[in-house]
């Protein structure tokens with residue numbers, strides 16, 4: 001069962017044109033259905049780690065296998081089975097897309113060249129909008145929504161992809177507490193169905209309650225902490241860690 005698995009072995013990745021790698025030798029295996037929260041200071045390489053897993057950056061050393069596929073060999077196939085909710089999105093207020101179009105884009109990569117979305121694709125996209133409670137926004141232009149509404153649309157787009165692996169980069173930054181908890185419930189359901197979730201977040205209070213959570217802390221392009229805890233322990237553990245690093 002390799003579909004939801006992520007394996008990094010001695011990985012270094014660099015941005016195009018950069019002399020030094022940003023990810024500096026990471027080895028780590030994430031199992032199908034795991035919920036992983038990635039923390040660490042600004043600039044630690046958290047976003048870069050997600051991009052590395054999704055095959056978006058040149059790997060200068062080591063190997064990344066996401067969902068059974070070597071990302072350096074076939075990044076496109078990797079990205080078909082991975083949902084990725086990026087960190088700093090911004091939509092032009094005049095962007096010519098309505099919400100239902102943006103959610104449907106989650107289906108496009110799966111359709112194959114030249115195929116148009118069918119009844120089934122529409123049903124899946126509508127389900128994703130219902131789940132996020134944004135069906136009433138379906139016909140609204142994406143650029144005219146609030147940051148929190150746009151965030152929900154992007155999450156719905158990723159869910160419409162029905163991914164085996166879901167990467168979320170600080171998905172709660174625009175969302176109120178009630179919405180965070182609600183989305184955590186959705187994420188917990190996904191892991192129960194075998195989806196692997198890797199989420200960069202500082203919201204250690206907003207975590208799925210059931211099951212264990214793997215906490216990865218990054219610093220300067222490396223993993224400095226990697227351990228599994230119950231949801232209630234995570235915040236205390238992470239605060240303890242940052243206390244130590246500031247000492």
Ligand SMILES: Nc1ncnc2c1ncn2[C@@H]1O[C@H](COP(=O)(O)OP(=O)(O)O)[C@@H](O)[C@H]1O
Nearest residue numbers: 015018022040041042043044045046047048049
């Ligand atoms: N597109 C880019 N080109 C070159 N360097 C980058 C790029 N994006 C990020 N970096 C650098 O990589 C390092 C890690 O950034 P990032 O992964 O965004 O950190 P985090 O998400 O943990 O805040 C930083 O030093 C940052 O300056």
Ligand SMILES: [Mg+2]
Nearest residue numbers: 046047048087
């Ligand atoms: Mg980041």
